[in-house]
Amino acid sequence: MFGWAIKSLLNQRASFAASVVGVASAFVLVLFFDAVWRGESVQIVSYIEHSNPDIWVMQSGVSNMHMASSYIWDWKADRIAEIEGVKRVTPILYLNTAIELGGVDYFGYVVGLPEGAARAGPWAISAGHAMPGAGEVVIPARFLDIAGIGIGDQVSIADSQLSVVGLSEGTYSIANPVFFMRYSDLSDILSAAGTYSYLLVDLQPDADPGQVVSRIEDEVEKVNAMTHEAFVASDFRMAMHMGVQILVVMTAIGMALAVVIVSFTAYTQVTRRQRELAIAKALGFRSRMIYLFVVYQSLVVTLLGYFMAIGCTYALVGWVPHWVPNVTLVMSSSSAVQLGASILTVAILSSLPAALRVARLDPVQVFND
């Protein structure tokens, strides 16, 4: 039965190929949407990942950086620096707000760096220098392509005008491009002298991060300390959760589209082969066997469409960022596997219209031309 279904499909190679392409395009839509969201979520934690301290300390009740605000007294940084196992504490001030570049507002993260900060700044620079001085800012290099803003141009944050002195790499995302400026400048904008937002804590080589986290929370009141890995995971999870409902909806839409396309293919196959199927019925094949024939064909088309979609999305993920540089795409194997798990459902649902046609098929048709 399976061989007959395959042979029947291969007999009409062009139609078969076109059907596979149609199904693949529906699945591409699902995988591409997921890649867009996942890529953005990965970029959202890019600053945190690259800063890479052993421990992050923030205000009590806060456990994220994306869309969060955190304020802690400056003396707490000094107190934490004295705790056993702590090698160095680097404080930053942080703000998420609208930033104007070339007359257009962009939403972004602003990181205020203390003078001479050894870490927490940009990790790769394509032009200019990494550490901004007073009245200066380092912006993501991608704004050169997007807004034509480069070294020497002006950027507005609230009513402060800052001069671009550096272009950083790997710091752009749609939701949170990262801007670096002097702590004192950001402190003026926020009227937040004497406070920090996050503390990046580096440990002595032999210190255990888990133990130091407990010590910090025990010895310094109203702060939350998290290991680097836990903080990255917390922000990434939240970013993905923000889009989880729309991802589910888009997946459902893509699946429905795939069902419609495979239904059309299966129906067309049955219409074209109704005389052949009538002969099969006349020869004694049960209707159940013929339904199985339709399901097999749908399954083959859906499976091939799925694998083609994975290949196409993989190619798009590599190619699109060259063409649309401000979009980051990340393809996830778990999303592909989840989509794959629903293939049988798509194939069975898609076979229904064709199965109805088969049910009405009269073996007498074999004698008609």
Added chain:
Amino acid sequence: MYTLALRQLVLDWPRTILVAIALGAIFGVILVLKGFEQGQYHQLARTVENRQADLIVAQSGVSNLIAARSSLPQLMRATVESIPGVRVAHPLTTMPVIYEGHGIKTPIYMFVYDSGGGPRHVMQGISRQRGRGIVIDVSLAEKHDIGVGDSMSIADFGFEVTGISERSSALFMPFAFINYDGMIDFMLESEIAPDLSAFPLLSYLLVELEPDAAPAAIADAIESQATEVDVYTAAEMAQNDIALARSMLGDVMGLLVLVSYVTGILVVGLIMFAEVNTRLRGFGVLKAVGFSENRLVLSVVTQAFAYYLLSVPIGLSIALGMAALINSIAPLYYVKVMTAGGLLTTLLAGGVVAIFGGVLPIVRLRRLDPNIAFSRV
């Protein structure tokens, strides 16, 4: 030729319906994607509109209500209210916070209000609250299974939910509304701002004008009396927020819509290819009796266009159905299908896609040997 194409549709009507549904589904998906983008902009405009202000006063250099930090001097309210033509200036403070419930974190945009600018569409409970009361958007309530009377903890501070509002979310964030008493308690108890001066106690002023006052003249008067502020009409502020969202979402949504258009072309191409394949013998007969290739092509394109016309109402119905479903199960987002621009663009582009898809099987028609008319297919 036209009649032949149309009769073909009637002859196998179940197939015609299936094709129209397939095409309608594609147009539906494109309309939903465009509607998703338009919905984001609509939510932002609605956020400003729901504050019910004629003018909005923000910190100098700040031109957005959403996703921006604005801080005004507390005495600014008195300054603004002293200007002739200003009826009242309502204080409004905004702050991003994160709520965690059942292990899921959700960023919330919190509006702190006093006499105006609070929740406009309260579906359960009350809109006005005292102290620890909080009104939250329905999407947040549904996501975390929170009801009126429940307590919810934000940054270790316990609020009591007094109301649930709808149409109060934007930029993937639900809104929450508290009053100034609640904000002060929240800040002091949760140590959200160890030094209160570090936190914007007043972000915006929502200005209501006297009936005969000219908004532009009053805006100029406010800006001339207070150099540390910028004044916008509600419409201007809404446009600024939409422009900010466009700078974030425009390229991504454009890319997704482009992918769906390409999908559309492929699917229409697939359908028309299958159509030509199914009727190959018929086309062979027509070719054998002297029909030119151009006329055959015209027949296929006519049929593609007829399918398109049939699929438009189906696509629109599918899109409206999907939008209603999304708006109902995921009220955080809003899908706005019925926008004149979006609808017209999609339908025009859909027509082009249908014709282009219809042209794809031409190669097959051109290669067709009239001898096929005399053989079995």
